[in-house]
Amino acid sequence: MAESPVRPAPPRVPEAVHRRRWAILGVLMLSLLIVVLDNSILNVAVRTIAAPAPTGLGATQSELEWAINSYTLVFAGLLFTAGLLGDRLGRKKVLLSGIAVFGVGSALAALSGTPDELIAYRAVMGLGGAFVMPATLAVLMNVFERDEQPRAIGIWAGGVGLAIAIGPITGGILLEHYWWGSIFLVNVPVVLLALVLMAWLVPDSRDPNPGRIDLTGVLLSILGLVLLVYGIIRGGELASFTDPWVLVTVLGGLAVLALFVVHEKRSDHPAVDMAYFRRPAFSAAVAAIALVFFALMGVTFFSAFYLQSVRGYSALQAGLLILPLAIAQTVFAPRARLVVERFGAKTVCTAGLVALAVGLGAFAFFDADTPVWVLEVVFFLQGAGMAHIMTPVTVSVMQALPREKAGSGSAINNTFRQVGGALGVAVLGSVLSAAYRGEIEGHLGGVPAGLRATAGESIEATLGVAEKLGPAGDALVRPAYAAFLDAMHVTALASAGVALLGAVVVARYLPGRRPAGAPGPSVATERPAEAGESVR
Template identity: 45%
Template sequence: MAQQLAGHRSEREAASPAGSVGLRRWLALGVLVLAQLAVWLDNTILNVALNTLASPDEGLAATTNQLQWSISSYTLIFAVMLFTGGVLGDRYGHRRVLNTGLLVFGAASFWAAMSTSAPELIVARGAMGVGSALIMPATLSLISAVFDARERAMAIAIWSGCSGLAIAAGPLVGGALLERFWWGSVFLVNVPIVAVALIGAVILLPAARTKVRTALDPLGVLLSTAGLGAVVYGIIEGGHRSDWTGAAVLGSLIGGLLVLVAFVWTELRVAGPSFDLRLFRSNEFTGASVSVMLTFFSLSGSMFYTSFYLQGVRGQTPFEAGLNLVPVAVGVLLGAPVSARLVRGLGVGRVVSLAMVTAAVTFLAYVRLDLDTAMVWFWLLMLVQGLAMGAAVAPTTEAIMAVLPQERTGAGSAVNNSMRQIGGVLGVAVLGSLLTSAYGSDVERSLAGLPAPAAETARQSAEATRQVAAEAHLPRLVDAANDSFLHAMHLTSVVGAGVAALGALVVFLTFRRSTAGTRPAEAPRPAES
């Protein structure tokens, strides 16, 4: 009897008024967009704050590897906890998990704003990642609950495209705040957004959950966190030390990979895996997920060094840098809805592979950026990059959700978002470390004659070199810092372009047999035990 009552309750929750009234349905989408806006806003705001955080006077005197960790601690925890976030939503209700995530995210944002050291900020950012991991899979699952198949593609396109609002608003809001307040204000701004989203969620969203009560998988979460954390640590430290053969770096990389192998072995054998590897039996699900990961690898890496290019090499204020990044946001906003229509006529493979090739070309075009590049050229580059990214992400997200049975939307959306975040954290780690190594090697010849401690400090980053130049009254070092940074950025952008091109190849091969308008086949359901 209790099970029957529980089943009726689940059916009533799924059939919420939010899904039956047209205006209310789209207002519910607005709440979900606002919730994910808080998550993406934080990412883009931090990009323009990196230069300030590196300052010993205005920020926390954070080193390059501490800045990488301030990004990576968030994205790493976000990525591995997404699995748990999706399962918790399926088990206890997506609205309930969304509200919990918003509360955690808001509290951790306040903590980050009040941090007094770089290590404390890194930990607070990790706590923000926990909140984001509860928010993101719930938003996508609730879209599936609120919208039917006919409208779902457009709703997901709007949901994906509105991340462009964060790309635009983040740098602008962050730059404006940094010109008027202390650096912590870029995190404090999340609090009112969270409050509004919480109110809207309570009023408008259905308490949707599936009838399948998936078991939790704490061992899977622990292994994935430890394995990915060790690999990322090895990558970041290897770039920082310019030594990839040291015991700490090599041991971390090998140990992390071994732990990830144990994670895969464990997930294939548990009844309720946190990361359901059996979803990858679907070729379409695998191809779309991998292409999303590679796309965000290149995008996150490029955003990391673009901030230093604009504020360091070009000498722009945070607000000016934010204004110059608006075109990429405009492109994302335009690219996502347009791609939904193109896919119906041309198919996922053609649209997404062309979009990702275009994105790869824009990443490669960074080799043409220098001290005197006209900003009009930079704006055009950002606009095309945004169009390509918007056109690539929305159709792959819809393809992923289309192959999932309804009771697996939480786990599937968790995989989708986790692949994005894993791509992002690896992009910042790999491309950021490559940037650091290339810069240190190139600037070395310009540091001859400096005292050993000053030379060691200057070798770490362009910001550190400029600081040494100011203290030693050596303006020539500023020119050397700019030239070496441009050399390192050009080298790094070639690698990022290659990764994006690989993503285009993956999605083209995966969907090459799909005809126009054909929806991917349903993914096989995991074996019950």
């Protein structure tokens, strides 16, 4: 009896959308670029903003930290909710609204007259960014067929890495020629262009059967994430996670999130199906995302001080030195799918995490005279490692969920990334601060008692006090460099250890290479979309 031929699966994406899918990806990358880039741009402008008016705003160290953290707090707290609303209301509507709010917040931030205004408008930017980030990935999953999704996600992941790396370069160029507000105002024309192109090219998509909204779950997720991220940020500021207020907020956030999980398991219309987390590949992928950004963001935090404070490079020069990381991400991320097809996601991600751990741990051997070419090789290795991690794990997360739940999947992916990054900056920043203080305290005997506590906070604080003391402060400079390098070595080894932990997780739980000819992973609940139903 002759076997009936196997029919190829019918296309899920309407032909009109399929034809313009790469142009749509380009528009999504444009909106993603400004949201991610703006976060890294601000890091090079903090010194200028701290300067007295009219050069800057005269912001204090605490105000500068909250100019960064207000964005992070709102962004992380609303990511999950934004993904759910995209699935329910339509991802195009959410994307357009988010990018518009981000543009308005950027214009207001550029025109801020006080540090408090800047903090408030950065929170508005975080609100817009929270709705943009998950929507870009959710739209991508609905305009590409399943076999092309890994390639598209690779380009998306490469764009994230590119934006992180070119942010300091863009900021350095702007600050050399314009006032500090230009780092925000530059977003406005890009936002206007993105709005026009989105309205023209991007199709709308949503979950055709969203069910009733889980309002309790949404509120619990917001409250839990805000409390957790606030506690993490505050603990990093104080360089102590035993402070009573820090403990209350962190433990309170974890308790609320635990209540959220219990509620979701019992709800007949959950905001997110907790059964997805019972899939080892899904849970391993989101854990890897959190661990990768925990390790990487902690090193990114101290590498800026190493390049500028210890090595004496300008903000622009420091940004240019990180270009190899961006180049490696841009080159390897879109091609990572080919390596996965040959060796399997488990092998590729494990190797990527080991490479990242080596790149992060290399900082433990850097000193003030390490050759520049060595720095460039290490940054390139970090970028190559990231490229072979982010694409496979993002594909694992997104393809584990039905297409109509793409917003939820993207929100989970980005929430773990953001919380992991915030933890990395806070925890590894605290390790750096504690190690630095322990090394420098023995050299502060000649500093006036009123300045001693300030001088021990960071290398920037020590060098600032040394400058105020004039010739008497010269004796602090060399010990400050030595103390920072020792602290950086300890922190680098800690970050490398976190990356190696991620390697163990993916090696244990991520699926290996499929046999040749075996069907790809499928989602039982996924069904073909009727024309005009989920994508139009």
